[in-house]
Amino acid sequence: MTQDEGLLNRPAPAGVVWMLATVAATLLGHWLQSGVHLNHDVSWIAHSARWLLEGRRYGIDIIDINPPFAWWLSVPAALLVKMQVASEPLAVRLVFWTYFIISAALLFLVHEALSRRKRD
Numbered sequence: 235m236t237q238d239e240g241l242l243n244r245p246a247p248a249g250v251v252w253m254l255a256t257v258a259a260t261l262l263g264h265w266l267q268s269g270v271h272l273n274h275d276v277s278w279i280a281h282s283a284r285w286l287l288e289g290r291r292y293g294i295d296i297i298d299i300n301p302p303f304a305w306w307l308s309v310p311a312a313l314l315v316k317m318q319v320a321s322e323p324l325a326v327r328l329v330f331w332t333y334f335i336i337s338a339a340l341l342f343l344v345h346e347a348l349s350r351r352k353r354d
Contacts, residue, residue: 256335256342268324278298279300283308283309284316286305286312292305311325
């Protein structure tokens with residue numbers, strides 16, 4: 235048996251399986267969402283987040299019942315639109331799927347650290 239055959243016969247580490255599953259879920263979710271319009275609340279926040287980039291102030295120039303953190307999370311998407319890198323719906327989806335991947339990676343790292351601590 236060669237070294238390559240041995241690698242193929244070993245099970246993949248759980249972390250790799252979860253990482254691949256997360257990426258697959260992200261791609262599937264993006265594909266499913268790409269065919270529908272953005273929710274009207276998300277569209278409003280994404281559109282008005284560009285106003286923050288123009289110097290307008292939340293609570294004075296932009297009035298809404300949603301918390302201001304939603305606008306700050308939408309600023310990267312607004313920046314992509316302002317730089318003409320992507321359309322507004324695509325930019326919103328890309329940014330929020332990126333947030334999802336980062337969150338999943340952080341969750342995985344915390345889980346691994348806690349698992350290592352529990353084993354020791």
